[in-house]
Amino acid sequence: MINVTVSAVEKTKLELAKVSIHNTDTEEICNLDFDFKTVYQRCGIPNFTVLDFLFMASVFYATDKFVRRKTTDDKWTRSIKIKIPVYELPRWQTVKENLDKCMSFLTGDIWNIEFYLNTLPLHRPTERRRPPRRVLPRVQADLVCLFSGGLDSLVGAVDCLESNTQGSILLVGHYDGQVSGPKTDQSNLFKHLQQQYSNRIDSLQVRVGQNPSGKETTFRSRSILFLAIGIYAAASIGEDIPLLIPENGTIALNIPLTPSRRGTCSTRTAHPNYLRMLSHILQSVGISNPILNPLGMKTKGEVISQCKNQQVLQNAIPDSVSCGKSGHKSSWIRRDAKGCGRCVPCIFRRASLHVINADTENYGIDICSDEIDLTSNKASVNDFRAVLAFLGHNYNIEEIKRLLLSSGVSIEEIEEYSNLVFRAMTEVKELINDKGTTGIKRLIGLT
16 A cells, blocks of 8 residues: 655645655655646646646656565566545546556556545745745746657657747656756757747756655656646646647557567557546546647658758757667667667667668667677567567568557557558668668568
8 A cells, every 4th residue: 555645744845745655565655756846936736636636646656666566476567556635536536447547557557546635735835035036937838748858759849830830839848856867858959949949939847756766667657747747837828728748659559569568568658548548537627638649640750751840850869869778778888879779769769760861870789780689588688679579570450450459559540550550660670671680681581
């Protein structure tokens, strides 16, 4: 059982009440590390329902890092029963079962979320003897766009700015005080956009994590936290302001590449079924800001090649990061690289850059060379081996449809998504055909 409590008197330096997360099974306790000061200064409190959503999403993220998967019977699936205080208790109780299912789909665990009434203020402003030196302006924009530090969110922002030359965008980033990289990556990419669209973009970066930091690093729940920050910002501007989560369809679907990856072990942070479930929950409790993925029907190669400002994209590529395992550099040959080169996001990134003849980056490991040992038993090789296994199977459209149906794609979308996967895998195959070793080509039937 995870008990979440709000202190009646204690507060943090970041103007949030002290929030304790207590695992009664292990008697471990951590505190929420949440920069509510920045959120409040820029967004205020739109309403208590959206504040509840942001708070619970922050708690979900901290809990996800707090409870280790290795302690479970199958070393993966956790049973997480959690009690969270909320202001709008009746509203959240009506969506309890759907929220359980949504979180279970997202993280691959069994969630049982209980709510109880919160009677204490979360915002605890600091008493100041003098006015602050700098008062931050309230956010204003025509739409809000999640901004991760990767290429997809960059292209999503660029395309919107180019499509509506009078519109303005708020770019929302999340970073964890215990995880280095994302804050700098987001800031570096924002500078590229500032050079072209200086008067039409704004940035909101929010720190959310826990203290002490959790040891679980699968981070499956970061998606709902990221979305909650974006929804909170959008709601503070207006109830009809849309939130964009730009993610290419290949990564959003994250098709299970091998039988061992089917089921809950596939990442679903932008899966269309997850976004649909979450949107329905939010609509049910009265949060009406739409969540949209403008890149959901494109491969990463199509996202890159169809970007509406190629000059901004080309300038920003070196400062963007796609790697899902950038913290594990001990086995890299080039440790100064930004990406490992062998995880699924790196593989699709490289294939997409190859589409526009921009595959010139250094990676920790070059998968197209003899640097990667496919006979190794090391887990670091598993992603590339899985991609090769999928390519080697040479699935046709009907077989891809069956795989997608088993991973949660609706029957109404199956035709379009199966063609998307086919095109995405063709991009990877073309990269290997043009640059891969003879041995790698042989594995997927190219020689």
